[in-house]
Amino acid sequence: MVRLLIVGPQGSGKGTQGVRIAEAFGVPVVSTGDVFRANVVEGTELGVQVKEIIDAGSLVPDELTSAVVRDRLSQPDAADGFLLDGYPRNVGQVLHLDQFLAGRDESLDAVIALVVPRDESIERLHKRAVDQGRSDDSEAVIANRLAIYESETAPILGVYGTRGIVDEIDGVGELDTVTDRIFAALDARGLVRSS
Ligand code: ADP
DSSP, X not given: OEEXXXXXXXXXXXXXXXXXXXXXXXXXXXXXXXXXXXXXXHTOHHHHHHHHHHHHTOOOOHHHHXXXXXXXXXXXXXXXXXXXXXXXXXXXXXXXXXXXXXXXXXXXXEEEEEEOOHHHHHHHHHHHHHHHOOTTOSHHHHHHHHHHIIIIITHHHHHHXXXXXXXXXXXXXXXXXXXHHHHHHHHHTTXXXXX
């Protein structure tokens, strides 16, 4: 039973690492970006509401995002743990999540902060734009997302840092090397993997 959050700039590899960690601990990944994109593809009411915001690389309003996460975390598969990816993304969302988890007598066990220099993330995002053609991977939108990361998301590490739950992990290197660094940090906290 483990409750984790992975944080990192766009292009830090947090999506890939998040899936690996969640698998090792036997918990679901809860990725707000994935939920929003799936809704856009399916053309749901939520999808219609968020499409333009996502395409501009801006943040979906907190109330809407937090409602989506509360819903998702209330599903049975998240009862015994989860790995959050992409939420919380600003200090307001941290407070929402705190409140929700406190209502269940829960709290986060660890926050994995992937550290990748700006130049390296930009290079990786350009490559992904070519490989995957994500609609929010254009040059101007990438710049907007990284700027929002710096101004809104990075500060959440200060909040979690005062709680002593942040593990800063060097995100530069082979995928497996980075995964091993994350496992080592979580091992050191006594968090036990199921596989
Ligand atoms: P990335 O981290 O590469 O920007 P994500 O898949 O995490 O990609 O998110 C894609 C988009 O979804 C974001 O640019 C934003 O518009 C929206 N989004 C995702 N998570 C949140 C969140 N917690 N709060 C507000 N908007 C969000």
